[in-house]
Amino acid sequence: MHATSTTFPQNAARAMADASLQKAMARTKPMFPARRAAAVAALPEFEALRETGKQIKNHTLANLDFYLETFAANVERAGGHVHWCSDADEARAAVLKICQDAGARTVTKGKSMISEELGINKHLEAHGIAPVETDLGEYILQLRDEPPSHIIAPAFHLNREDWEASFRKSHTDLPADRVFHERRDILTEARTRLREKFLAADVGITGANFLIAETGSSVIVTNEGNGDLTQTLPRVHIALASIEKMVPTLEDCTSLLRLLARSATGQDFSVYTTFSTGKRRPDDLDGPDAYHVILLDNGRSAMIGTEFQDMLRCIRCAACLNHCPVYGTVGGHSYGWVYSGPMGSVLTPGLIGVDQAGHLPNASTFCGKCESVCPVKIPLPKMMRHWREREFERHLSPATARAGLRLWRWFALRPQAYRLATRAAAWAMARLSRKKGRFADLPFAGGWTDGRDLPAPEGETFFTRYAREQRAGRA
Amino acid sequence: MLAAIRRGLRRGALPDDQAMALRARLAAHPRQPIPARSRVPRPAQIDLFQRNVEKEFATLQRVPDAAAVPEAVARYLAAQNLPPSLAMAPHPELQALPWADHPMLTLREGRGQASDLVSLQHGYAGIAETGTLMLPSAAQRPATLNLLSETEIVVLRTSRIVGPYEEAWDLLRAERAVPEGGMLPRNIMFVTGPSRSADIESVLELGAHGPRRLHIILIEDDPAALG
Numbered sequence: 204m205h206a207t208s209t210t211f212p213q214n215a216a217r218a219m220a221d222a223s224l225q226k227a228m229a230r231t232k233p234m235f236p237a238r239r240a241a242a243v244a245a246l247p248e249f250e251a252l253r254e255t256g257k258q259i260k261n262h263t264l265a266n267l268d269f270y271l272e273t274f275a276a277n278v279e280r281a282g283g284h285v286h287w288c289s290d291a292d293e294a295r296a297a298v299l300k301i302c303q304d305a306g307a308r309t310v311t312k313g314k315s316m317i318s319e320e321l322g323i324n325k326h327l328e329a330h331g332i333a334p335v336e337t338d339l340g341e342y343i344l345q346l347r348d349e350p351p352s353h354i355i356a357p358a359f360h361l362n363r364e365d366w367e368a369s370f371r372k373s374h375t376d377l378p379a380d381r382v383f384h385e386r387r388d389i390l391t392e393a394r395t396r397l398r399e400k401f402l403a404a405d406v407g408i409t410g411a412n413f414l415i416a417e418t419g420s421s422v423i424v425t426n427e428g429n430g431d432l433t434q435t436l437p438r439v440h441i442a443l444a445s446i447e448k449m450v451p452t453l454e455d456c457t458s459l460l461r462l463l464a465r466s467a468t469g470q471d472f473s474v475y476t477t478f479s480t481g482k483r484r485p486d487d488l489d490g491p492d493a494y495h496v497i498l499l500d501n502g503r504s505a506m507i508g509t510e511f512q513d514m515l516r517c518i519r520c521a522a523c524l525n526h527c528p529v530y531g532t533v534g535g536h537s538y539g540w541v542y543s544g545p546m547g548s549v550l551t552p553g554l555i556g557v558d559q560a561g562h563l564p565n566a567s568t569f570c571g572k573c574e575s576v577c578p579v580k581i582p583l584p585k586m587m588r589h590w591r592e593r594e595f596e597r598h599l600s601p602a603t604a605r606a607g608l609r610l611w612r613w614f615a616l617r618p619q620a621y622r623l624a625t626r627a628a629a630w631a632m633a634r635l636s637r638k639k640g641r642f643a644d645l646p647f648a649g650g651w652t653d654g655r656d657l658p659a660p661e662g663e664t665f666f667t668r669y670a671r672e673q674r675a676g677r678a
Numbered sequence: 679m680l681a682a683i684r685r686g687l688r689r690g691a692l693p694d695d696q697a698m699a700l701r702a703r704l705a706a707h708p709r710q711p712i713p714a715r716s717r718v719p720r721p722a723q724i725d726l727f728q729r730n731v732e733k734e735f736a737t738l739q740r741v742p743d744a745a746a747v748p749e750a751v752a753r754y755l756a757a758q759n760l761p762p763s764l765a766m767a768p769h770p771e772l773q774a775l776p777w778a779d780h781p782m783l784t785l786r787e788g789r790g791q792a793s794d795l796v797s798l799q800h801g802y803a804g805i806a807e808t809g810t811l812m813l814p815s816a817a818q819r820p821a822t823l824n825l826l827s828e829t830e831i832v833v834l835r836t837s838r839i840v841g842p843y844e845e846a847w848d849l850l851r852a853e854r855a856v857p858e859g860g861m862l863p864r865n866i867m868f869v870t871g872p873s874r875s876a877d878i879e880s881v882l883e884l885g886a887h888g889p890r891r892l893h894i895i896l897i898e899d900d901p902a903a904l905g
């Protein structure tokens with residue numbers, strides 16, 4: 204997928220001015236946190252399980268080479284094939300070759316962020332193979348030729364009117380004046396349309412939420428059942444998985460599954476959690492004749508042993524997006540690549556480079572909410588700070604930002620001057636805000652005040668107040 | 679790729695003793711901490727299963743013995759206004775039921791077909807923790823029966839209801855993986871309620887691509903589970 208993360212500030216400004224997006228966000232934003240909170244409250248062990256989840260993932264990453272090799276051996280034993288792909292080009296080529304060898308004309312697809320990372324749809328289309336997205340949200344995005352805006356709710360940014368309009372435009376064989384009385388009618392139309400596609404497909408491509416070393420299984424988690432139809436009906440099943448999806452055993456996977464659905468949708472368990480191991484057995488009545496796993500690195504191994512290794516614990520639950528004030532204001536598309544929200548701000552620079560995605564780690568209020576809800580305790584704000592430092596070291600921040608920081612450094616090393624200057628500034632700002640206590644607009648701070656007001660200082664700095672209260676014996 | 683990972687981990691391939699320890703961990707597959715909610719006496723465990731099934735928008739009916747299943751199926755279909763025709767898993771336990779007493783029910787044994795309105799599946803195990811069915815594929819339990827029909831009916835015995843998922847894994851390892859050369863069945867579905875989607879404006883709608891209805895007929899064959 205082509206990245207537009209370099210223009211994050213402009214993307215975000217556009218998103219904030221987009222009335223339809225803001226309407227969609229305002230409606231759906233509060234839903235996820237409320238559902239998660241209820242599910243977490245109903246499981247007293249949830250907090251302890253977060254630590255378990257973190258430990259399982261840390262153990263796996265520390266021995267990732269061993270577990271990948273064990274996994275691959277077990278896949279082959281069950282009659283499957285593993286394709287080791289170090290980058291997106293290799294993975295695209297491997298998928299295309301499997302499809303061509305199978306003589307595939309159409310391919311159904313379950314939801315997969317790796318597939319977005321690879322841009323696999325465009326690649327298949329360019330070679331005369333028709334990919335069909337089958338997750339309801341992904342399906343409408345394919346009709347609209349848009350990328351997903353959320354890692355588990357890809358059509359987060361759309362309103363019901365958008366669905367109806369797209370269906371009318373694309374399903375031209377149906378009566379143009381048909382009425383969609385309720386959301387269910389939209390769902391039913393998609394179900395009927397996609398059922399034909401499921402039955403016709405030669406190859407099914409899914410993602411994987413987990414890979415299990417012990418058994419050589421790939422695991423998908425869905426509510427719709429589209430992933431299961433995708434991996435069960437066609438002759439060939441391809442599972443796309445990045446290397447950090449690995450876990451050692453079924454028991455380890457089970458513990459992470461207890462965290463995943465609760466953190467993601469607030470369900471205790473998703474409707475379908477399915478373990479696939481190898482190809483159809485001799486006496487089976489259904490299932491694919493061939494099973495392939497694409498093991499994708501694409502920049503991940505380079506994060507191991509760095510301050511960003513913890514990011515590889517991520518189980519893609521989207522809790523950090525759902526609780527992020529920045530994501531909730533600018534939406535997923537602003538981030539300009541596959542992953543958005545706090546996890547995107549940390550992962551994207553790691554995968555496509557800080558020169559491409561250096562803006563993203565700045566898209567944070569450092570409120571810490573993301574880390575507090577992350578089911579595998581990833582220190583997201585800390586890692587965003589690490590990226591900012593790296594960006595600064597590499598002189599990728601704009602000259603004004605660097606000059607500003609140099610000025611601050613000069614004052615920071617001279618406490619007397621610092622106090623004098625801040626006292627003057629606080630006094631001036633308090634006068635300027637004319638008792639309203641807020642700035643809706645402030646010279647040189649448009650970037651801040653465009654999306655929110657800046658609270659004005661009360662006319663006193665922390666140091667002055669501390670000194671005053673010290674004297675009064677209150678501190 | 680392995681070389682890059684090892685560079686990051688600042689080591690070569692794992693030394694033998696460490697690899698041995700990891701192999702031992704895989705073989706022992708230790709349990710992680712398990713939530714207490716399903717650790718209750720048998721009758722309460724069955725009730726917990728039922729409560730969770732119903733919370734997830736599936737329905738459940740208890741019958742006293744296997745002989746009562748065909749009658750329960752016929753009544754359910756009539757109540758839902760569904761035709762008396764079923765795609766049935768070719769499982770010996772389902773084949774042995776007294777279907778002859780209900781000649782108006784038409785049965786087709788085999789895998790699921792796109793035209794199926796109702797499928798009848800054999801339940802391998804039930805997990806009380808979340809009201810989840812464990813349905814491992816086999817010639818007698820085709821996965822397509824869980825996917826293509828509009829309505830899926832699953833016949834399960836109370837003696838096959840366990841507390842947490844880990845106990846279901848134990849059953850599956852002993853009964854399937856060990857006899858089948860250490861390999862898991864090709865497909866293991868954990869099913870919790872009927873298919874659904876919240877992709878349109880984050881509002882939940884039942885009946886996405888899989889069954890719109892899930893009905894469980896529970897045969898009370900476990901004396902310990904009778905409260």
Ligand code: SF4
Nearest residue numbers: 517518520521523577
């Ligand atoms: S970083 Fe944590 S909260 Fe965010 S998607 Fe990954 S696992 Fe979920």
